[in-house]
Structure formats: structure tokens, C-alpha cells
Amino acid sequence: MSEVLLRIDDLVTTYGKIEALRGVSLEVRQGSITCLLGPNGAGKTTLMFTAAGILRPQRGSIRLAGEEIAGRAPHAIVARGIALVPENRLVFPGMSVRENLQAGAYARTDGVEIERDMERLFERFPRLQERASQPAGTLSGGEQQMLAVARALMSRPKLLLMDEPSLGLAPLVVEEIFRIVRALHAEGVTIFLVEQNAHMALQIAEHFYLMEQGKVTFSGNPGSLAEDEVVRRAYLGSTA
Amino acid sequence: MDFAQNTLDGLTSGAAYALLAVGFTLIFGTLRRANLAYGACILFGVYIATWVAQRSDAGLATLALVAVAACVLAGAYVERLCFAPHRERRGNQVASGAGIAAMVASFALWMQFEEAATLLLPRHMYAFPALYEGAPLALGPLSLRVEAIVLFAATACLLAVLWLVLQRSRFGVAVRALIDDPLAAGLCGIPVARVFALVFALASAIGGIAGFLVVAAHGQVTPHLGMWATLKGMLAMMIGGLGSLPGAVLGGFLLGLLESHSQWYLGPQSRDLIAYLLLFTLLALRPGGLASWMTRWTSTRSAS
Secondary structure, three states, rough: OEEEEEEEEEEEEEEEEEEEEEEEEEEEEOEEEEEOOOOOOOOHHHHHHHHHOOOOOOOEEEEEOOOEEOOOOOHHHHOEEEEEOOOOOOOOOOOOOOHHHHHHOOOOHHHHHHHHHHHHHHHHHHHHHHOOOOOOHHHOOOHHHHHHHHHHHHOOOOEEEOOOOOOOOHHHHHHEEEHHHHHHOOOOOOOEOOOOHHHHHHOOOOOOEEEOOOOOEEOOOOOOOOOHHHHHHHOOOOOO | OOOHHHHHHHOOOOOHHHHHHHHHHHHHHHHHOOOHHHHHHHHHHHHHHHHHHHHOOOOOOHHHHHHHHHHHHHHHHHHHHHHHHOOOOOOOOOOOOOOHHHHHHHHHHHHHHHHHHHHOOOOEEEOOOOOOOOEEEEEHHHEHHHHHHHHHHHHHHHHHHHHHHHHHHHHHHHHHHHHHHHHHHOOOOOHHHHHHHHHOOHHHHHHHHHHHHHHHHHHHEEHHHHHHHHHHHHHHHHHOOOOOOHHHHHHHHHHHHHHHHHHHHHOOOHHHHHHHHHHHHHHOOOOOOOOOHOOOOHHOOOOO
């Protein structure tokens, strides 16, 4: 067994009086693809935002390679090695593709290496290279998703968080995004993925968690629970 | 000939409006919040410079530096008190009325600065060392004030430098990222709070220069400067389109031209009426201001 890269313990995050996370504990192992499944409103995006520092937890701990990061500011968390590809991509629409990638490398100061990483990402995503000087707002949804992934990789993360990368994309584009996720995994990037598309997620995940109403209700390997049961609970919750 | 002379005058006041609008837009674009104390900071900076001028024989360059420094300090005070506590970064910790609270707080500081300035220099008007003492240049039938050329040239240089900084530097990438999407900027590792404080300082410095140029061009200072700067800056920003820097520049010049022409053809009392009429028409027909004609990417943003 490889060692644990991310360990979340008894995490509680609230919006005012509403508890969106009600004591979540989970772990992501070094080099793995771990998936988080669950119906809408289960708290998946809240968990991602809390891990990335956008939201401050009420209590609980988030450790990256042993170091406590809960409650730190987003830029400090990026500097420690977590990058989030947010839901709906959130590329900078008025900036060119190249400038989006430069923004992604903001925490780094090794100028030469940044250029080299950018060239490497352009080789991996030729469509982004073709559009390098175009405003990101003019890209298609799939291209924006690739840009969001590339932008996150520019920070050289130890852990890549992805929130619903297939959201709103055509099936062929979704296939392509998942091919990219697999390739990144093969290169040794640790990936923690939130996904509505349970069928897709179970194909690539080594380990998955099921979240319902702010709590982890199941944890296991694909195959440890019948797929139709996972799919049902991921979409509808166990009470349905 | 009247038309040409009015256009010349309009471009001159338009240059000052453009600077004020750019300062407003930098703050509004990065934070999506109006800083009502912006004009008051400029008033404060210029008053400190006037106070220094009364007590010493400091040259114009020194006075400009004093005005800018005092304006930046006043801006930092506003940022710490009104905007830093209400930043949106931790969405779940900020009360929903934070935007209003910040605006009202900045209004309170506006009053504070005006009081401080009039306590410092209580008379209704003070002389300020003039940019140029000589007679206007005559270009055939047109007269061109040398102060106007200085104001115009300084504005052009400042805007060019600002454009270069925003387009070419690492800091510029961070600022534009913040304007486009503050949430994603944080996720990229951009220290949002620090960049915002720097933007505030930059906007205050631009305001300080604008204030200095205006009072030095007129050779006098009155306590109305703060109100004037806030109104003209906001008006030009809204005409240009909230949050757009090219829009702010264009809005400033358009406002200046409109004012000088309507003052000549329709009389001085109609000047502000026409300016607000333009704003009203534009907001009714094109809520995005002039900028909505210039940028098309905003509409493709959510398409997939």
C-alpha cells in the first residue's frame, strides 16, 4: 500500500447555520485516482472548496503529506501542492490561453521551468497551442476544460482536485477528458475526482467514496458494491 | 471654430475624467464594490500638498510627490477599514450585506476626510502653485493653454505605462485574473488580498496624480474637489461600462467633450443635465456601457 497523501478528518463546514459537511473523514493515497460520488447537494463541491481554502471549515483537519492546511488561504494551499480544477472550469475569459497558463504558475518563480512546462502542456493539448493567443472565453466547453486542467497543472501540484470535469460536455468530449485523467495518473499525478457520472468514475477509480447529506456513507473499491447500487445512491441518495 | 475650440477644451477635461475613471474602475473591477471615499482621498492628498505649499517653497515635482503619497496613505486607510474586512474570499464567513456595508463604510470615511481637510485648511479657497504662468498659445484662431497640453501629455503617458504594466507584467496578469474571476485567481495561487491592496494603492496614486494635475492647472484648490472627483469619475466609469479600463478612458473623454459642447451651445446650467441624460440613455439602452460594444467574449463565456 502506498502512503496517504491527503487525510481529511472529521471535517465540518457550514454556511451560516446549515451544516454542508457534517464530519467527513477520508483519505487519498499517493499516486491513486480516488473518486467522490454522491447526489446533488451532498456536499461534494463544499468539500473541494474547503480543501482548496475557498471555504473555511468549522472544525476538523486536512493534512497534506502530514502538514495541516485546514483554514489556510487558497494561494498558500496552492503553494503547498494542491490545485483544484473547479466546477464550471472558471477560466479567465478575457485573458489569452497563454496568459491563463501564466496565471496558473503564479505561485512559482522558476521562469525557465515555467516556460518549459508550458511547452510540454502545449504538446499534450495541441488544440490549446493552436489557440494560444485567443481569449479563453472564445474556446469551446471541452477546450475550456482542457485549459482549466492545464492551468491547474502549471502549479506542479502534488494533488490534483477535479470537480465535475464532465459537467455539460458532449459524450465524446467527456471520453477525451477521462483519457487525459488516465494519462495524468499514469504519469504519477495523484487525482481526487468529484463526478456525477458514476459509470465513468467507477471505470477509472481505484478507490471511491459515496457521500450523502454531508457525510461519507460508503467507501470501497469498484466492485465492492454492485454498480447499479452505487449509481442509484450516487444519483438519488440511499433514502430514495 | 467654436466647435474646434470646444473639442480642444473637452479633450482636456476629458483627460482628467479618464484618469479618475481608471482609478475607480481598477477598484470596482477587481472587487465589484464602489469606493465612495475615492474622491475624498484625492481631496485629502491635494490638501496635504497645498498645506506643504503654504509653508515652504517646495517645487511642483515635490508637491506632486506629496499629493500622491498622501493619497496612497489615505487609500490604504480606506482599504484596511472598509474593504479588507469584507472581502469575499471565504464565501461562507462573509455576511450577505457585505457589499453594502463596505460602501456605507467608505461613505463615512468620505465625510471623515472632508472634515479633516477643512480643519487643516478652513478657508473656502486656496491658491496652488500653477503649472504654467504664461499666456495661452495661439494656434491661428484657437487658443491652447499650456497647462492643458501638460495635463493631456501626462494622462497619455500614465495610461500607456498602466497598459504596459497590466499587459506585460506578472502583476498585470494577477490584476486581470482578479478582474475576470476572483475565485479562480485564488485557486491559481494568486495572493488575492495582497494584490487587491496593491491595486488600491495604484488606483490611489493615479487619483493623486489626477488631483494634482487638475488643481495645478487651475492654480487653486477648493473643498469641492472631492465631490467633483467622485461624481466625474463614477459618471465616466458608468458611461464606459463598469469594470472595463478601455471603457473608462473612452467614457472620460466622451464626458469631457459632451460637457464642453453642451456648455457652449446650451449654456452652463445644462452641462450636468446633458451628462446625466447621456448616462441615463446609455444605461437604459446599453447597461454594459461603451465597453459592451468593444468586447464580445463576455457573451461566449458560459457557452460550451
